[in-house]
Amino acid sequence: MEWAYAFSGLVVGFIVGLTGVGAGALMTPLLVLVFGVPPAVAVGTDLLYASITKGAGAWVHARRGNVDWGLVCWLAAGSVPAALLTLAVLKTLDVGSRQFSVLVTTALGGALVLTALSLVFKERLRFGRSRAGDAPTRAGGFRISATVATGAALGALVTLTSVGAGALGMVALIALYPRLPAATLVGSDIAHAVPLTLVAGLGYAALGNVDFHLLASLLAGSLPGIYLGSHAAGRMPERALRYVLAAVLFLIGGKLVW
16 A cells, blocks of 8 residues: 555656645645545644644745744644643544544535635635735734634644635635735745644544555655646746636535535
8 A cells, every 4th residue: 555655746746836725735635535644643643744844845935934933833822721621522532433533524515615615715715915014013903913813724624624724714814914925924924834634643542543654655645746846836827826726625625515
């Protein structure tokens, strides 16, 4: 099965490099529906997978000056405590029970449907020209509170499903900071996902729900896949690919929910 996992990682990594979406939205349902991995193990393994892959992306964006660390800190102020609280709740449940699998599967399906909708409508949220004055360091109290609350919502959702840190996080940031440059929003969103997925992934590992052999196989394929996808990004119709990806996620999400 190692080659199948590595090939899946290669395909998902290529899509992530091409569109910026897919580390959780594609990998987790793929592990559950195709390979029959238990939902809790799929989520836990994918969280650590995402923390490693997005860590590389965050490093590149940080070197290019595309990360607003103030924004990252406000998001993490909500997401990390929410992730820890969600892990504490999960610890009280029987992660091997059928009820837990149904909970994770249903939440995963809902997150995928929301991700699909966000891919379709995210461009309609942006208005005005980019300007540094929209940065969180100059934002009012309401916007900062909304940023922390957004981080908390993402923290709970990502910890439960491993989905949402990418596409849903971007939609929320576009709505809150429509005048920030797109590159800054993308870099900040990726940088924020690193501590969130790392904390959540380590929590699942402590609960015994991470398959490290599976993780190594996925990374063996995904890292070169992301490299290839990133280089092909400018040569392919990104909007059309995003719509196709949204349709796929909507169908998978609908199957999991209904």
